[in-house]
Amino acid sequence: MNLGDTFPDFEVDTTAGKLKLHQFIGDSWCILFSHPADYTPVCTTELGKCVQLEPEFQKRGVKMIALSCDDVPSHEGWSKDVMNFAKCSTGKLPFPIISDKSRDLAVKLKMVDPSEKDNAGLPLTCRAVFIIGPDKKLKLSMLYPATTGRNFVEILRVIDSLQLTMNKKVATPEGWKQGEKCMVLPSIPQEGIDKVFPKGVTIQDVPSGKPYLRFTPQPE
Template identity: 55%
Template sequence: MRLGSVIDDFTADSTQGPINFYKWIGESWCLLFSHPADFTPVCTTELGKMAVLIDEFKKRDVKIVGLSCDKLESHVDWIKDIKSYCLDIKGEFPYPIISDSKRELAVKLDMISEEDKDNPDCAMTIRSLYIIGPDKKVKLMMIYPTSTGRNIQEILRCIDSLQLVHRLKTVATPANWVPGEKVMILPSVKDEELDKLFPNGHDKCTMPSSVNYLRTTTDY
């Protein structure tokens, strides 16, 4: 898997019934992530936090789906524990978890660690996370070891950045950017185009090199 890779269509069993991926994602964005195993402490916090923040993902038109190599019955039982631990989850668990007990998807989607990739008896997936656009292409990848939990706010921040750049195509977001802060204007935008593209203002940073490449705007 690489940035820009097309996620092939697949059908899989999940806690919300069979999923045909292309039909399920439709024209939405998608967050597809794997976790090492059910009934593990760090994964419980991750899946619970994503469920608590489900409305933030819905606001961004992002569908969430989890995956591990445990059986469907295990997922169903584990969800009860997640809801017991994360009391802010209201109603039904808000997103499906795929059962990939044969490891077919985990291998196909590069969700297996190097030391386990050739071991059919080891079903442990790593913390792989793919943000997928409506075109079914991978827009961002985060790969964590099994020991390190994800930062859900960082995932939302990345989605905001990806969707902004997808909409405008003339900007990029700088380090630590959050919505509302300045973005960087791409070097491919000519100076004479700035007033038309960013009528509400833009700034230039003078650099010792005299190369005109740092230009910013909040007009987005």
Template identity: 50%
Template sequence: MKLETVIPDFKAQSTQGPISFYNWLGDSWCVLFSHPADFTPVCTTELGRIAVHQHEFAKRNVKLLALSCDKLQDHKNWVADIKSYCLDIPGEFPYPIVADEKRELAVKLDMIDEESKDKESEAMTVRALYIISPDHKLKLSMVYPASTGRNVDEILRVIDSLQLTSRLKVVATPANWTPGTKVMILPHVKDEDLPKLFPKGVEKVKMPSGINYVRTTTDY
């Protein structure tokens, strides 16, 4: 699925009842992620760690929504296992898991690998993760194979980057960026506009090419 694609509205059954995606999302961001199957070890760690960090997503106005092709009752039964394995999940399991037993949503959202997408007997979804903005557009996607679990810290880091650059449209975040460290000013921003945009200062880095394109700031 390409970036800036509008995620279509959909209705589905979940562990927290029926969901109508656009109504459920409201004005929030969303992390919509698929996992290969319930009652599997790596998926248990992933959904557990994401649940443990739910408060961090909530601070960022981000809702969480998991999906696989398992039955709804399997999801509900599996939640008890996840909570037993990840003992630091506070209270009730904090986000819904969508049941997509007929694979319709997984296929529509491009969450099944190319070899399996037309084979109804092979219902396993890949580890696809989509970050969706409040206007329903896909802002970032991560697709992992079944053998590799995802990193929750990286998910939170890219959300911070997306929300920052959405708010302040003249910067981008560099490699290994974390909140509070330097951001890069986009090349189209004119030098004469820098004092107004970044009153606390800008650092310009001289490059052998002589082109003045590396400008950084922590004023955001």
């Protein structure tokens, strides 16, 4: 899939019962993330962090859904370990986990890591991240190997940028965080720029003399 493509719809078994992805997303944003297997150390830290950050995702109108090649009963048992690691001794996992025991979905979405295999010699899913917009289009994708855990605080930062830049005529610079200065898009002409950005625009001087580094406070 390329960025901007409509994300495939599919019906799957999950810890929350059968669901269709597009129906699950509804008018929300969605993060679909895969992990190699249940009862594995790195995955437990990742899902535990997702449990802790769930209020932050919810605040941004983002639904989370995970996937691995194990079955639903395995997911349900492992979820108790995840909740314990997240220091949430009561309650259920606040997001569903997809069962993809056949690996059909992992293959379709190109989430298989050929270098990582289970005890039967079958390839495991890599650590994929797909961010899907309310329009069901792919906004961002990242692939991590099984040995490298993801940073979900960074994924929240990316979602902040995606949601801001989808509606405002700005881009976000390296390391940008909510509330910091943004960059004016190159397609915005300098003439009349004060009307577009009433908070003002600052141009940084560079040796080339080209006025392309234009900063503005984050639009409301």
